[in-house]
Amino acid sequence: MKHALVVDNEPRMLDLLSTALQARDYSVSTAPNAGTALHLAARRPMDIVLLDLALPDLDGLEVIRSLRAWSSVPVIVVSGRSGINDRVEALDAGADDYLTKPFAVDELAARLRAILRRPQPLLNPPEPVALGPYVVDLAEHTVTRRPDTPAGPESADRVHLTPTEWRVLRALLRAPGRLVTGQSLLVEVWGDAPRKNAHYLRVYMATLRRKLEADPADPRHLITEPGLGYRFRR
Numbered sequence: 001m002k003h004a005l006v007v008d009n010e011p012r013m014l015d016l017l018s019t020a021l022q023a024r025d026y027s028v029s030t031a032p033n034a035g036t037a038l039h040l041a042a043r044r045p046m047d048i049v050l051l052d053l054a055l056p057d058l059d060g061l062e063v064i065r066s067l068r069a070w071s072s073v074p075v076i077v078v079s080g081r082s083g084i085n086d087r088v089e090a091l092d093a094g095a096d097d098y099l100t101k102p103f104a105v106d107e108l109a110a111r112l113r114a115i116l117r118r119p120q121p122l123l124n125p126p127e128p129v130a131l132g133p134y135v136v137d138l139a140e141h142t143v144t145r146r147p148d149t150p151a152g153p154e155s156a157d158r159v160h161l162t163p164t165e166w167r168v169l170r171a172l173l174r175a176p177g178r179l180v181t182g183q184s185l186l187v188e189v190w191g192d193a194p195r196k197n198a199h200y201l202r203v204y205m206a207t208l209r210r211k212l213e214a215d216p217a218d219p220r221h222l223i224t225e226p227g228l229g230y231r232f233r234r
Helices: 010-021 032-045 060-068 084-093 103-115 163-173 180-192 195-212
Strands: 003-007 028-029 048-051 075-079 095-102 128-132 134-137 143-146 179-181 220-226 231-232
Touching: 003 010, 003 032, 010 028, 032 048, 032 060, 032 180, 048 060, 048 103, 048 134, 060 075, 060 084, 060 180, 075 084, 075 103, 075 220, 084 095, 095 103, 134 195, 143 163, 163 195, 163 231, 179 180, 180 195, 180 231
Parallel strands: 003 028, 003 048, 048 075, 075 095
Antiparallel strands: 128 134, 134 143, 179 231, 220 231
């Protein structure tokens, strides 16, 4: 059975899409906001995502970009925005198709079938990533010292990270070299309360640097882009 994630802030639309998909033998998860959507997508493999752009906590374009940093799951935008620029931006961000509200359910079903007929790329487990003197294995959730790096007086052969530190680090390492905005990082890590946790993000970044950077005061890998967000630099 195919599994779909439906993301929309309107309860009636969530119900409509869920009912239509379940009638066509999909299992369905629903999310009323970006935070819940990213949380669900990271914890269960999805076959298709139906995504509204007008979400209360983060624009749908940011959700697409966050997904595309680590997933090739097909995304169909289902939105009330009908402008050509909206379509172009969504497709450029990584959406596979764009359907404007209101729409015919039969047309949506046909688009789903067309997308799911395409061969999907096989996703291999993420490769371990070198970060300073350490190797971060996202698949195994381990941080270990590189064999070719001598241990210093304050460094350990194995580093323990808390669950929240893992979520922050994973979001950055999945998008090497790319800017991850503070807002999208907050939503991915904490869900639907990003403003409440804005200070915590700075605290967790400082903690990660103390644990992983050779010189936390002058980080080479976990970079702050003032006023914009953060970036992992190899």
